[in-house]
Amino acid sequence: MEDIEEFRYEPKSVKEIFIEMKNTVELMIDLAYASILFGDKEIAEEVLELEERMDLLNYQLMTHTVLAARNVKEAEQATTILQMANAIEDISNAAGDLAKMVLEGVELHPIIKETILEGEEVIGRIVVSPDSILVGRTLGELELASNTGVWIIAVRRGKRWIFGPDKEFKIRAGDILIGRGTRTSIDQLKEIARGVIRVIGNERVRRD
Numbered sequence: 503m504e505d506i507e508e509f510r511y512e513p514k515s516v517k518e519i520f521i522e523m524k525n526t527v528e529l530m531i532d533l534a535y536a537s538i539l540f541g542d543k544e545i546a547e548e549v550l551e552l553e554e555r556m557d558l559l560n561y562q563l564m565t566h567t568v569l570a571a572r573n574v575k576e577a578e579q580a581t582t583i584l585q586m587a588n589a590i591e592d593i594s595n596a597a598g599d600l601a602k603m604v605l606e607g608v609e610l611h612p613i614i615k616e617t618i619l620e621g622e623e624v625i626g627r628i629v630v631s632p633d634s635i636l637v638g639r640t641l642g643e644l645e646l647a648s649n650t651g652v653w654i655i656a657v658r659r660g661k662r663w664i665f666g667p668d669k670e671f672k673i674r675a676g677d678i679l680i681g682r683g684t685r686t687s688i689d690q691l692k693e694i695a696r697g698v699i700r701v702i703g704n705e706r707v708r709r710d
Contacts, residue, residue, distance in 0.1 A: 516566050522559055523587065526555060527594045530553065531593070536655065545601075545604075546604040553601075560591045563587045625680065626680070626691070626692070627680060628680075628691055630677045631695060632676075633696075641671050641673070642670060645703070650683070650702065651683045654680070657673075
């Protein structure tokens, strides 16, 4: 872990920090694969920024865990938390290494992209048409993960990237969604984004 230049103690629970670490590393993996698949250096740079965040979270977790231990038994139990946290950080470092390959312009063997595309879950690029029922609605309203099986991990809006958009994020025409899901679910969302399919889950929307 790199040196932490500044550290301010925050009143978070070990559980809260652990959950944030888990969510962050999952996003890092998805974005690292996306950066390789699309050869996008901006996505790769975001992975490295998240890696720095993971370093801080791991440091916070170690501090909070040590301070929370009140006796020898609790100290022994705390070691399992620290071991798991270090394992998660190892994964984040690996994602960072993948991103660095993209930033350094390393020519990747075609089999790498093929492997990413042939997995049970794939990363897809979805362009939102003005005719799509997605336009003007938030991710929370649409519940895409539940209704289509696709998790939106990033959005390209013009020249700007939005990483890890929350449920309040409102989709606009022209947005490029980067999503994770099965090939079938990605293809279905592409059809919805194009305006071909006017149904999400049990909801039906008529054309004006």
